[in-house]
Amino acid sequence: MKISMKTLKEYGIITLGVILLAISLEYFYYPNDIAAGGVSGLALVINKITGISQGMFMNVANVILFALAFWLIGGSFGGRSIYAAFGLSITISLIESFLPTFALTENMLLATIFGSVVGAFGIALVFSQNSSTGGTAIVAKILNKYLHIEIGKSLLCADCVVVVCALLVFGVDKALFGLIGVFIMGILIDKIIEGFNSCKQLLIISEKSEEISQVIMKEIERGCTKIEGTGGYSKEPVTILYVVVNRRQFISLKKKIKEIDPRAFITVNDSKEVFGEGFLDLVEM
Structure with missing residues (x-):
């Protein structure tokens, strides 16, 4: 079966996101005992209480959550998420087996901040491809689809439950750093995803509108709509x-318009998301 370039690109972006998340865990969170939410954080708590291995707990939890993903969100999301979730565990195993693992900083605040920033970029890349790293991320995606709660805020709610569990087991200090990490990631994930999808919406009034429209379609390679006014x-x-x-x-378009008609009147607005040909696929959302 031939794999399209679009599919390769999507899985390439997911892979990059998984690698970034693994780095944030192995070099910032884990060495400093920071449980910033997620099934990985809950697995630490369960391991501390019962001795059940983290890997076994994560596998069982993800099997249940992936079943929900297939049922409520669809096979596409579930398939990509299985790839991301197991890709994350494999990447972590490879790092632990072949690379030295250590804390890039032993300062708890710095570890929390930088671990959260790197991890947020990783998760945002994965989410941008209609995927998930599993665990509470699946819960966040389900809440986003059915309750229209932003992904970052959905993830924040689910992860706060994990932080409360960490508070009872690991103590106040480490739980608070974990909570800081949850808040940073929750805010950054939405901002980063918004940045991936953001576009500019322009209304252009010019005596040379026909020439500008040709540039938009032929050089910028975008469609445009003509509105007749007075x-x-x-x-x-x-x-x-x-x-x-x-x-x-x-x-590029601003420069072209300036060359064609320096007196053109232009208004510009930010669009957080755009659906349709050449932008986001409404069917997949």
Whole structure:
């Protein structure tokens, strides 16, 4: 079966996200005994209480949660998440087997901050491909789909439960650092995902609207919509161009418009998400 370039790209991004998350765990969280939520954090608590290995607990928990993912979200999400979850465990095993594991910093605050930042980037990359690293991330995705709660906030609620468990087992200090990590990651994940998907929405009024529209379609390679209007002062007919572009295309388009018509009137708004051809696929969301 031939694998498309789109699929390879999606799994490549998921793999990069998994690697970043593994680094945050192995070099910031684990060496400093920080349990910042997630099934991995809960596994530490269960291991401390019962002696059940972390791997066994995580496998059982993920089997249950993946079953829910297939049922409530669909096979695509579940399949990608299985890849990400087991990819994470394999990456962690490889790091522990072939690379020295140590704390990049023994300062608990620095470890929490930098571990959370690196981990948030990793999780955001995974989430951006309609996937998950398993565990409470699946719970967050389900809440996001059915209750429309932002992913970061959903993850925050689920992870806070884990932090409370850590408080009872590991003590106040480590639990509080874990809580700080949960808050940092919850905020950053939404911001990073928003940054991945954000676009610029432009309304352009120009006497050379036809020339600008050709540049948009042929050079910027985006579609545009022509809206016929009337000048409030001049009472003359005007053509308004409506176009949505990504940030890189926005920079290029501004330069092109300036070259064509320096007197063009342009309004620019930020769009958090755009669905449709050339942007996010509404069917997959």
